[in-house]
Amino acid sequence: MHVVSREEMQAIDRYTIGQIGLGGPLLMENAGRAVYDELAPNLKKGEKICVVLGKGNNGGDGFVAARMLLDSGVDEEVWLLPDPLEIKGDAAYHMNAFLKAGGRIRTIQEEREAFSQSIGEADLVIDALLGTGFQGTPYPECLEVIDQMNQSKATVVSVDLPSGVPANGEFFSHHAVAADLTLTLECPKLAQFVQPAARCFGEVRTLSIGIPEVSVQQAGVRRKVWREEDVRCTLPHRDPFSHKGSHGKGLLIAGSEQMSGAAFFSARAALRSGIGLLSLSVPDEVRPTIASHLPETMFMPRSALDFQGLSGIAIGPGLGREPEQADLVRRVLEYDSVPCVIDADGIYYLSGMTELLRKRKSPIVLTPHPGEMAHLLGTSVSEVEKSRFDVSKQFAEKFGVYLVLKGRNTIITAPDGGQVVNTTGNAALAKGGSGDVLTGILFAFLLQHGRTLDAVCNAVYLHGALADDLVKTGHSQLDVLATDLIEHIPPVLHHLYQKATC
Incomplete structure (x- = not known):
């Protein structure tokens, strides 16, 4: 199991898409399905699930998982922080698929009080707000959403990384999501193993999304986890x-x-x-x-x-x-x-x-x-x-x-x-x-x-x-x-x- 930096993961994705020909929408579909499949065995009919999405690829993964949840019997609410018009590329592709499959999107900025109430009542929160591409300090409105997820009594599951955590594990002093479970996609990121980032991950499970080994080799990754x-x-x-x-x-x-x-x-x-x-x-x-x-x-x-x-x-x-x-x-x-x-x-x-x-x-x-x-x-x-x-x-x-x-x-x-x-x-x-x-x-x-x-x-x-x-x-x-x-x-x-x- 390889351990990668932000830049290495991006290079792996580029090679997989550009050279191998596995398109971005397919990898995003694989990621979201892997997240859903990991959660599905423990889902209960009628439990309330809030899916919190940003505008990047992490949000796109969340849209796929949200689409799968539509037929699972749970009470699902999908909350988007940016305006839907800001969603581009592969994430927009899967947002549209979610909507055409019967999904409904609510925007946090327009329904702040309702979002706060929804998070407070949730049994499970899926955090797909910020992913590997995040760097620096989250915008104030993003930090506010992070704080609300942390204040929730729900189980919080982060997709790939807890939102607000920089993938390379750089030092940070802002708030980040304190996940109960992090579902890392394909490769663990450096942040999982260094402080203060490591404290945010909770339990970690690494999910395969179908990236071939050659993509990792081409990126020159020279770190791995030693397993049994x-x-x-x-x-x-x-x-x-x-x-x-x-x-x-x-x-x-x-x-x-x-x-x-x-x-x-x-x-x-x-x-x-x-x-x-x-x-x-x-x-x-x-x-x-x-x-x-x-x-x-x-x-x-x-x-x-x-x-x-x-x-x-x-x-x-x-x-x-x-x-x-x-x-x-x-x-x-x-x-x-x-x-x-x-x-x-x-x-x-x-x-x-x-x-x-x-x-x-x-x-x-x-x-x-x-x-x-x-x-x-x-x-x-x-x-x-x-x-x-x-x-x-x-x-x-x-x-x-x-x-x-x-x-x-x-x-x-x-x-x-x-x-x-x-x-x-x-x-x-x-x-x-x-x-x-x-x-x-x-x-x-x-x-x-x-x-x-x-x-x-x-x-x-x-x-x-x-x-x-x-x-x-x-x-x-x-x-x-x-x-x-x-x-x-x-x-x-x-x-x-x-x-x-x-």
């Missing part, structure tokens, strides 16, 4: 004649006297995620405590680190910020023979070593949260959050790294600028230790997968899926601990492997 079927096709499968060395020999440099738990979480998660051999380097003061809980792990003193014979290194969880830790990070960066993962306090020291990233030939994975990303770039968290896709892409391409920008809808960016969005996970992960668990899973997967990007995407997917499954099976978002995530790896991995398709 992607995981199933890319999980590593063990050779029955393999041995422990076949599945990675890794060194994890983590933990400090104050944060010994971080080392435990990462190491335990790596073991549960299939790493063949794991050595752990922690300060001598905490080694006895950790060793008693990790009998499967070997230990390597900080004073005698030896990278020879390893197939990968991870550094950072709970490392601490004493000056001597910077030397450890530098040593790992300069050892270019194996891939590495850098997280947490390891990322803290990277801001002064970014040129070393460029020199590496082996893959390197960075897993910053927005605060760590802001520190790396010398900017604010708000600036990072405003441009998550662009910030990730620019950094990954500039320094040749795999970048995992954590958060709701984690963005994974490859050195070539290709991007993957992960949609698993919930607020249960907003707790100390969960990032350390991700580091361990990612490290183990990195040493077992053939392709680095598959390893990173599968690790992030699994990490989020653990929280999702825990919340579905007896936990709340408040009580999930890092240890719960780790001990839930076996059943979730079992489920994914049972359904593996490749």
Whole structure:
């Protein structure tokens, strides 16, 4: 499933219409029918539905859905914000079809009080006011309609995007529709995955409208959502004649006297995620405590680190910020023979070593949260959050790294600028230790997968899926601990492997 910008979606439509020959009215018919078909199973005879339309293609999609609703047994009212004479092109074609099929249009500007009353009495509101083409700030009369939809007690379903949300996810301060459900057409838009836009979408379902894959390829789209079927096709499968060395020999440099738990979480998660051999380097003061809980792990003193014979290194969880830790990070960066993962306090020291990233030939994975990303770039968290896709892409391409920008809808960016969005996970992960668990899973997967990007995407997917499954099976978002995530790896991995398709 591809993720597109406003400009990419417009290019996709142009190619589909101009080169493939699927006309605009046909695509609009497909879109409106898809919306209706998604809603139809839950419609009840006699319930009141208000369809709110603008003058663009989004309104045209709404006219098609409204035409389908005419024969559904519901009590439908169609409200148009602009004058009907302003409707042009494909939208006008479908407006006329709606009227000839027996539909009636009421105009909001001429019946303001009646519209307000109708919205207040509605059971369902279909928002087809503003779509992908919207930019800037809505006109005052449009904002007024948006506010009325938000004040309604009805279920609000937005077509493609909640009205008022810019498709590219630019920052905005005006009001936008707060949808209960958004029916996105063909491809999710960038706005779905960044704040503040993402808060407006509610539940999201993506509907196919018959656009061929070649149209997306021609538009040069290089973003996708990582789904369960992607995981199933890319999980590593063990050779029955393999041995422990076949599945990675890794060194994890983590933990400090104050944060010994971080080392435990990462190491335990790596073991549960299939790493063949794991050595752990922690300060001598905490080694006895950790060793008693990790009998499967070997230990390597900080004073005698030896990278020879390893197939990968991870550094950072709970490392601490004493000056001597910077030397450890530098040593790992300069050892270019194996891939590495850098997280947490390891990322803290990277801001002064970014040129070393460029020199590496082996893959390197960075897993910053927005605060760590802001520190790396010398900017604010708000600036990072405003441009998550662009910030990730620019950094990954500039320094040749795999970048995992954590958060709701984690963005994974490859050195070539290709991007993957992960949609698993919930607020249960907003707790100390969960990032350390991700580091361990990612490290183990990195040493077992053939392709680095598959390893990173599968690790992030699994990490989020653990929280999702825990919340579905007896936990709340408040009580999930890092240890719960780790001990839930076996059943979730079992489920994914049972359904593996490749």
